[in-house]
Amino acid sequence: MSSAIGAGLLVAGLLAGCAPSSPVDSQTSGSQTASTTAAASPDSPAPTQVTPSSVSPVPTSSVALPPKLSPEAQMETDRLLILAAKANDPVRVRELIAAGGNVNAKDDIQDSAFLYAGAEGFNEVLQLTLAAGADVRSINRYGGTALIPASEHGHTETVRILIAAGVPVNHVNNLGWTAMQEAILLNNGGPNQQDVVRQLLAAGADPDIRDPQGRTALQNAERLGFTEIAALIRNR
Known part of the structure; x- marks a missing residue:
């Protein structure tokens, strides 16, 4: 405990350590201004010009990294x-x-x-x-990638992000389903599911990978009456 x-x-x-530091002390700033004014008097030698080459570079070790x-x-x-x-x-x-x-x-x-x-x-x-x-290749407790449940739920923008990130489109989970099969079998075949299937096909997903019952994505779409998805697969 x-x-x-x-x-x-x-x-x-x-x-708490990520909070921004406090501003520079105003008294220190004022004393620096006073010193600069004094150095500029007529009896003082001309100040040395500071050129970019004379400024020390910021060490790379000062870049913030996640703590150990x-x-x-x-x-x-x-x-x-x-x-x-x-x-x-x-x-x-x-x-x-x-x-x-x-x-x-x-x-x-x-x-x-x-x-x-x-x-x-x-x-x-x-x-x-x-x-x-x-x-992007990590898997959940069902042996599936993030793309498979995203496709099932019809999260069209999420599917777009995951495909662009390189999540494998033909991965088969422990239930024997790909993202395309799950998008068809576990939802209603509506506009979001149609968009998901369209994206998967454009990314190279294989609709001929069969489920554990031996059915392709096209056969499942036809069996469930999802005519729009069936047409997308036929016309790929």
Whole structure:
């Protein structure tokens, strides 16, 4: 219990450390101005001109990097990051990524911030996880990529983002379904599902991959009466 509290305090300290520093002391600024005025008097020698080449470059080590966390603090930060993703809270997600959160870390049901955002169509959170190095080939507890549930739910913009990010379009999950098969079998064949199938076909998805019953995507679309999707597949 005390270890979890300590990890939480450490994470809170890391986030507090991201706050901007206070302004330069006005008295110091005033004394520098006074010194410059004195140096400009007629009896003083001309000041040395500062050229760009005489200015020391900013060391690369000053660039902010995610902090190195202890194992306990890393686990707590990752846990909070997944919770923030599930709450569709992009502000908090951004803070926790900056504090060292791992967008590929998974909880006890194999959800990561990336996988959950993709499945649920939380596009702003999804973009943050992709920018932070999300593994586009990672899989959920059903053995599926983020693209498969996104296609099932008809999240058309999410599907567009995931395809552009390089998520495999022909991956088969543990149920024996591809993104296209799941888009057909687990929804209503409406405009969003038609758009998803259109996008998948344009990205090279193979409609001839059969489900565990031996049916192709076209056969399933025809069997369920989804005539528009069936036409898209025939005319690909």
